[in-house]
Amino acid sequence: MLAGAGQALPVVAGVAVYGTVWGTLAVQAGLSPLEVVLMSGLVFSGAAQFVAIDLWSSPLAVGTIAFATLLVGLRHVLMSASMEAVMRGIPPRRAYGALFFMVDEAWALSLRRVGQGGFTIAFYAGLCGFLYVSWLTTTLVGALLGRLVADPARYGFDVVFTAIFVVLIVGLWQGKRDLPSWAASALAAVACHHWVPGNWYIFVGGAAGMLTAILLWSEEPQPSHSQSGGGHAD
């Protein structure tokens, strides 16, 4: 539990800045502080919440906001598919509860922990609990105090997330065989980010990387998984 919270610590610094900024923007868009806390607690997704306040208008287009949230969240589908292997030892009922808290950072740090050995549900709980409480607190602080961090880019805070994800990518590196799918993902994401508005590039890049791995897959004898019987040629 403490290990999970400890791993979250560097990430929380970045989360805190964005929570404060989002809380400020949300109040300016017309949400009350209570609504800010409710949204942070029930949605718990920075990307979805930023998109939502961008669409927040009077009267509220509830359907549009819900649909945009669904699209922004599509990347979670790919992430939670990869969490199945991670959570294989955990009863499904608990896993369905735990996945409510699967923000990008919690997902990435969990996979890193799996790579290092020592992933437990207590680790995950500590990680998510710390992130959740930080998000709720800092979005409320932003809502109450107003313009605390007016321009995170001025202080370089905006690149913190890029740095976090770069470090996590290096941890995932397994060798040259990762290169084709990673290159496909980078190209697709940059192209999509350039031509398509919104957050589609995350999903499109992830899907491009996955498809590349699927296309390049060949049934060679793998050292770790000994396959018995006839191969499943599909």
Add this chain to the structure above:
Amino acid sequence: MRIDPAALAAIAAMGIATYLTRIAGYWLARNVTLSGRVQAGLEAVPGAILIALIAPAAFATGMAESAAAAVALMVAVLRWPMLVALIASAAVAAGIRAVI
């Protein structure tokens, strides 16, 4: 403090939509038998998504962002702590922006 019914509906709909995306992949992976080929695809997803998250900033936004990503990469390859990568990246980005 006020809660507007329409705002409450929007928040609830957002919560449900986000939760559905967070469990959909897990549900699919549990209930659909996957071939070796599809499994290889899923194994590529974590790296591919992380790359997609950073690629526009690292390669196509500006010098400050690219330099910050490069500094983080260097720190990570050297196996220094993550906090060092964060501070160094933020400092480099802020420095370049102050000069340009």
